Amino acid sequence: MxxxxxxxxxxxxxxxxxxxxxxxxxxxxxxxxxxxxxxxxxxxxxxxxxxxxxxxxxxxxxxxxxxxxxxxxxxxxxxxxxxxxxxxxxxxxxxxxxxxxxxxxxxxxxxxxxxxxxxxxxxxxxxxxxxxxxxxxxxxxxxxxxxxxxxxxxxxxxxxxxxxxxxxxxxxxxPAPAGEDFGIVGADVSDDAVTIEAVLPANAADAQLFVAGSDGYVFGLPHRTEMAPGKAAFELPVMAKPKDGDGAASIAYTLVAGGKAASGEFQLP
Known part of the structure; x- marks a missing residue:
């Protein structure tokens, strides 16, 4: 049977x-x-x-x-x-x-x-x-x-x-292409984390960030540190960095908020 x-x-x-x-x-x-x-x-x-x-x-x-x-x-x-x-x-x-x-x-x-x-x-x-x-x-x-x-x-x-x-x-x-009204607008890297600023749809009550490591960068789980109308901030742990070169990289991401999603890239450093 x-x-x-x-x-x-x-x-x-x-x-x-x-x-x-x-x-x-x-x-x-x-x-x-x-x-x-x-x-x-x-x-x-x-x-x-x-x-x-x-x-x-x-x-x-x-x-x-x-x-x-x-x-x-x-x-x-x-x-x-x-x-x-x-x-x-x-x-x-x-x-x-x-x-x-x-x-x-x-x-x-x-x-x-x-x-x-x-x-x-x-x-x-x-x-x-x-x-x-x-x-x-x-x-x-x-x-x-x-x-x-x-x-x-x-x-x-x-x-x-x-x-x-x-x-x-x-x-x-x-996801729609990220832009000035929905996407990452700032990324600052330190030794152990990337601080990220994002612009969101006006009605967004929550936000989630997904990041893909590349060019020698390996990241931990993004942690949202701020949520306000139309914006959010995240801290992204850096688990590994490029061993050679200046650390410049294009990092792909998807941002989900307000029932919508946007994908793009942000630049490091």
């Missing part, structure tokens, strides 16, 4: 991951705790960019990581080096939430999520084959590393309206 939980999970994944309507999307890759597929808009634009989305359908109780997973997580990674006429791929991330387990607090998603991706196509008028090697971690009580190869021939089904709508919806759910 099939356990009830397994039956419910199978039904849920079948709804979330329908059979591909055409070659602009990959076959479904199934793994413990969930399933993955890659969907594209079908053709690259004249500028050589092709939009896609990686759907991560998770069974109830499973989670996955944001771009900065904390000290023990696995961030989503994509490698397209085995592809034809594809020179790069950039993952984009919806606003995450904070989670806590026996390993500590980490940023991620408490259920199914779709990660938009932008592919670079050097010759958009020629044949392309995407061989996307995807590596990520999904977690229930323990975390499972997942390595999947998702294959798409985007130009073989250029007019698939459902796939295009799916990708467009994934990009529409991304």
């Amino acid at each position: 099939i356990p009830l939980r397994a039956t419910q999970a199978a039904i849920a994944l079948a709804v979330l991951l329908p059979a591909p309507a055409g070659a602009s999307s990959s076959d479904v890759y199934r793994t413990e705790g969930g399933a993955l597929r890659l969907v594209t808009t079908g053709l690259a634009g004249p500028d050589g960019t092709l939009r896609g989305a990686i759907e991560i359908a998770l069974e109830p109780g499973w989670k996955t990581y944001w771009r900065e997973p904390g000290s023990s997580g696995v961030p989503p990674q994509i490698d397209v080096s085995k592809s034809l006429n594809v020179s790069g791929a950039e993952l984009h991330f919806p606003a995450p939430e904070w989670h806590e387990d026996s390993y500590g607090a980490w940023a991620g998603y408490g259920g199914s999520v779709t990660l938009p991706v932008t592919f670079s196509i050097p010759a958009p008028d020629r044949y392309s084959l995407i061989e996307a090697d995807l590596f990520l971690g999904i977690c229930e009580d323990i975390c499972v590393p997942v390595h999947a190869t998702l294959s798409v021939e985007p130009g073989s089904d250029p007019d698939n309206l459902l796939d295009r709508q799916f990708v467009d919806a994934a990009f529409a759910r991304l």
Whole structure:
């Protein structure tokens, strides 16, 4: 007899991951705790960019990581080096939430999520084959590393309206670009912390900051030190700094407040 939980999970994944309507999307890759597929808009634009989305359908109780997973997580990674006429791929991330387990607090998603991706196509008028090697971690009580190869021939089904709508919806759910009215407006670094000033929507009663370390910087959990109408301040512990160079870096962040999210970068030092 099939356990009830397994039956419910199978039904849920079948709804979330329908059979591909055409070659602009990959076959479904199934793994413990969930399933993955890659969907594209079908053709690259004249500028050589092709939009896609990686759907991560998770069974109830499973989670996955944001771009900065904390000290023990696995961030989503994509490698397209085995592809034809594809020179790069950039993952984009919806606003995450904070989670806590026996390993500590980490940023991620408490259920199914779709990660938009932008592919670079050097010759958009020629044949392309995407061989996307995807590596990520999904977690229930323990975390499972997942390595999947998702294959798409985007130009073989250029007019698939459902796939295009799916990708467009994934990009529409991304945080807005940070600006002067919503985002980080100041960052001062010391030996052990970064002091951050942020501007928020006027109605925001709470604010959360998610920061991704890069260029040799490793950060701890942001701690909000001030909350006032239209603004907030955070202290970001510095766990490690670049060993060489002047310490200059562009640090990616997502700020969530007032039911909205904005993403951008701030500069160090």
